[in-house]
Amino acid sequence: MIPSSPAATAATGRVAGHPVDPLFLNRWSPRAFDGAPMPRAHLLTILEAARWAPSAFNIQPWRFVHAHRDDPAWDTFVGLLDPFNGGWAHRAAALVVVLSDTLVSGDGTRPDRPSSTHAFDAGAAWAQMALQATALGYQAHAMAGIERDAIRAALGVPERFHIPIAVALGRAADPVVLPETLRAREVPSDRLPLDAIAFAGAFPAAGA
């Protein structure tokens, strides 16, 4: 059914060692976006995919605060990125600030307690968001370089929520829209070999 040594080549030029769904190879993180808006229904579909992510005990610790480029809040959102990211992400169609709930809510008899899985679970939701964006012909670029204190103040984010990333969403464009220093970096990234990250039976011994 599956060939013994397959390789899948995607539109991104990436080559997989095993025949994954092309969606995983086609998803990448461009900085050149075309500056066009996105239909509101598309952003809702992208967030809906995140909604269905798995989480420990189905707690769903993720929250999303978003703006479209034609919203009054757009300039505020762009200003909440660090200057480097703001320098390219202002051409995105939408920005989404991802939050994760550091507390598991109590139920009346039990108080709130710290969550040990909120970041991991929110990462799963982010991946589903990115893959659904790719499925719709967009790309999603996650940014850790964001102004968290300013986000908390401007968007009213409660203390209990961590702010792992913001996401720029849009249609990838010709890198010519980027400053020259960024053009050469505008290529889909490669990955460590599978045998450097996946091990049968045990973690390899140091020096092995």
Added chain:
Amino acid sequence: MIPSSPAATAATGRVAGHPVDPLFLNRWSPRAFDGAPMPRAHLLTILEAARWAPSAFNIQPWRFVHAHRDDPAWDTFVGLLDPFNGGWAHRAAALVVVLSDTLVSGDGTRPDRPSSTHAFDAGAAWAQMALQATALGYQAHAMAGIERDAIRAALGVPERFHIPIAVALGRAADPVVLPETLRAREVPSDRLPLDAIAFAGAFPAAGA
């Protein structure tokens, strides 16, 4: 192109409020697996999908240690789950222990430094693993209930790696294979409404 108020119904009985790729609705976390092995090529494809996940600065902090049910290490792996999870996951085709690197390696001039994103990034890799499993006709069930000290000792996991979850992979089976107490829980879970997790412009004010 996209209908204004679409609903997608999946094989799982789930209804999406917006037309997501069916993969997101078809992925769920059963406990009833059929006890059959999985071709080794399929597990490699599932791990390959995780390999292509996005991560901050493409650091790829995820690692995977795996066993197939017909491997000598199988009983060891099942014994590393907590007793509740071991009670059903022994019918899986494969088990994967997911690790995340809490350090970002230095480069000779800089020492190793703590990673603030390893859990989030590993969560993205887990989601891609789960979705690829679903695409191949399997399901993946993440377990936080695992014996981390025993895993570290038995699998030789270095101190720098955190152990967020283990994953049971296999083909979903009739719930009749489960103890009666678990059969009623063997249904795909629902989610919070989208408008409870995604907000335009700002986080809703308390009491709003």
